[in-house]
Amino acid sequence: MNGAIIQKETSLSDGIYAELKNRLILGYYRPGDRLSMRKLAVEFGTSPMPVREALKRLASEHAIESAAAKAFNVPRLSDKRAADLFDLRALLESAAVEAAHRAMTPDMLDELSALCERMDAHLKLRDFRAYMADNYRFHFLLYRKADNPDMVAMIEQLWMKSGPSLYQGFEKSDVANLDWNLGHKQLLDAIRHGHVSDFGAIMRKDIGWGAEFYRSEAGDV
Structure with a gap:
């Protein structure tokens, strides 16, 4: 019986x-937001235990920070740290897209093209959350074809850490x-x-926007 309870709690924790x-990746939470264990347990309709385990897991990955009163905070990244995260992303993601090229198919290209068109529409409406969702789909459709799950997991962790700051960067833009x-x-x-030899350079430039933005915020550009 105890084993069944533990398995159920673990499954709930994994889902939470x-x-x-996903919320961190898409900028649902902003830098400085407080994540209350009690409020999240009410939202998810669970006991505090699986919420606590999920939050502790995110904290161990440095995506959130432990705070007082059974709560956690979304970090307020310095401009330098935010820029450094985008630099790391550029290194890994350029390697991932280069490794993915052998698995690309015409159907996949059609899906990428449709996502690209939708992203244009989202930007015109300044719907940055919808843009970030399709941006995630675009990138990870490619990365998962690299046949390197460890690399994909590392990239996702970087997206978790940079998502709140990226959304904030979009909001700060004037147009x-x-x-x-x-x-x-x-x-x-x-x-x-x-043109496979161009894949890495294009991806580095695409992601480099984030690094350039936060370095300019810090006055380093």
Whole structure:
């Protein structure tokens, strides 16, 4: 009986962890937001135990920080740390897209093209959360074809840490900038024409926007 209870709690914790990770990736939480164990337990309709385990797991991955009164905070990253996260993303994600090229198919290219068109529409409406959701789908559709689960897991952890700051960066922008989608279009063009040697450079430039933005905020550019 005890084993069954533990298994159930673990399953609940895994589901809560996955949902909270998704919220961090998409900027649902902002830097400085407080995540209350009690409020989350009410929201998910569970006891505090699986929520606590999910939050502790996210804290161990440095996606959130432990705070007082059974709560956790979304970190307020310094501009330097935010830029450093995007630099790390660029290194891993350029390698992932290069490794994925052998598994790319015409159907996959059609799906990527549709996502790219939707991202243009989201940017025109300044619907940054919808843009971030399709941006995630675009990138990870590619990365999962790299046949390297450890690399994909590391990239997802970086997206968890950078998601809240990325959303905040979009909100700070004065006008919708369709150049945020330019890298995706360039990558699609390179895929169509078989220019594999360009994949990594295009991805590094696409992700480099985040590093450049936060370095300019810190006055380093």
